[in-house]
Amino acid sequence: MRKIDKGLEPQRLAAWKRANPNGKYEDLSHEERQAIRQTCTAEQYFLCGYCCDVISGETSDTMNEHVEAQKLAPYRTVDFTNIIASCTALHHCDNAHGSQHLPVTPFMPECESEIRFKISGRVEGLTERAKETIRVLNLGDTEVSNKALIEKRKRLCDALLFANGVDPADGLDDDALIGMVVTDLLQPKDQRLEAFAPVLVNIMRGWLTA
16 A cells, blocks of 8 residues: 545536535546546556556546545545545455445555565555454455455566566665665656555565564
8 A cells, every 4th residue: 555645636526516515426427437536546646546556547447436435424425535546356445345444544654654565465464453454455464365466466566576676586685775676666657656566665665674
C-alpha cells in the first residue's frame, strides 16, 4: 500500500454536486463515475490504491472504491476524499472489502510502515490494525489466503529488481544503492509507476533497517 494524497475533485463531479446537493453515488451517471475513476487513477500513478498492481482507469479493470464503505458512511458517498481507484481482481482489494471497516487506509502515512512486504511476495501486519486491514482486503499474508496475488507480487518485484541490476536472491546491503533504486522506483515515467513499485520500495526500506 502507498499513501495517497488526494487532489481536487474532477470538475464534472463538482458541477453535479452543486446541481444535486442531496445526491448520492448511486445517482451519478456513467460520465461522472468515469471522471472520478480517471482522476483517482491518475493521482495514484495508475496503480491500485490497495495492492499496487497496474490499473488503466477504465471500467474493465478499475473500480471507484469507497475507503469508508457506503453502508458505513452514507453521507460520504460522493465525497471525493473518500474515493480511490481499486483493481477489480477477484477475492482481494475492492472485491474483498465490501462494507467492512478498514482500520488502516491509503490516506494514512502508517499504511507504509505498519504493513510490511517481504521478498517472498507475502505481506505482514506489524500492528493489530494492520493485520485486520490485510485480512479485510485479503492482501496475502499466507498462501492459503491469496496464493495468486503473492506469486504475482513476487514475480513482478523480482523483475523490477533484475531491471535495476539486483539479484532478488542476494538482496542489497549497500544503503546508498538502496536509496538510489528506491528513488528511481518512485519516479513516475509518463505519469505512471511500475506495477508493485511501492511494494518493492517497502521491501527495500526494510533492508535499510535490517
